[in-house]
Amino acid sequence: MALFGSSSSAAPAPASKSLKQEIQDQISQELAVANATELVSKITENCFEKCISQPGTSLNGQEDFCVNQCLEKYMRSWNVISRAYITRIQQSSSEK
């Protein structure tokens, strides 16, 4: 994932067309970063709660394993919820 723009050295900008594109790209990128940040923080919160009941001096093997499984499960859950929510939105907007 290219977080900070791909080709910065595009052709000498013929004014507003590419500037518009630049602004839109920047907005999309910031939203993608915000989305990823939110996901990281929610996963950390949930998996810390689930996997590390008594914090030791380091993450032990079991905790490490649990965090990995939890991370995977959380992302799969995110996809399930996302699909279900979008279906629901589409249903309610077609009822009108």
Next chain:
Amino acid sequence: MASVSQTALQNLDDTSRKEIMQFVESEQSKSKVQLSIHNFTDMCFKKCNANKPITSGNLDTNEEQCLTNCLNRFLDTNIKVVQALQGTQK
């Protein structure tokens, strides 16, 4: 990240400005939906994994059912609440 200079912004023509505004609006609604999904996942993950340890990274059919039920019943509840409050206003 190449930041956009102030003078360049002022030189934007009206059509581009309008298009950018529309783009911002659509991105905003997209991010609103994403934020809702984050909150729902957080809530339903907690509910569906309460009292049981994480033993696998996969979702079994029960877990998947639990998640979709959780979301749909939450939205049902939301609608009920709104309807009930609208009813009392009349």
